[in-house]
Amino acid sequence: MNTYETLLRFCNINDDFHEFTRRPFPYELNGKNVAVATDGRLLCVAKFGCTDAVQLAGTKIPNIAKVIPPEDCAGHLSLKSVYDALDKVPMKHDTECPECGGDGKVRFEYYCEADSTTHYHNFDCPYCAGIGFVDESKAPLIYDTYYSVRIDNQPFFPKYLKRLADILSSLDLTDAPYCVNTAMHTLKIETPEYIMLLSGCVENDDKDKNIEL
């Protein structure tokens, strides 16, 4: 993977609300020209920049320097131990209807030329027949959302930790330099080329279950 491909994996190209999450962008971080990509949960800084990163005109970009934990990455995160922990998280079928998001209703609209007005009407969702749920045979397997994986006393959502682990795997980072900042709820991984961040959850309530790394 080249730098741009790596950065793209931290983006959310389908984000309709935040321009800065859809593609990598150039950024000045502590006086250096870097490139940044983020989906709001994962973030990557390419320390030597990226020529394909696109300047985002008129978009408010969060202060990146503020979200990077100051500690050095003195520990070593074993990729195998991350996958082993993820393997212990139970999976479940996500039966929520992907079309109506569980509402059971969908909204049809009709634009009337004569009165220049859009008319709306709610109907039972055609995909789930108004139930809001789909049969398990049609539902994708996801991590049980009651579970988190704890690294150094900081819980992380399995879904996002898996995304980060798959990126590390693609980069052959089987033993990545890391640190965890529990006050910032953040895992930081730093290599000669990249700083990668994963934002975790706040401390779980009593329903939640933790898998220790």
Ligand SMILES: [Zn+2]
């Ligand atoms: Zn539906």
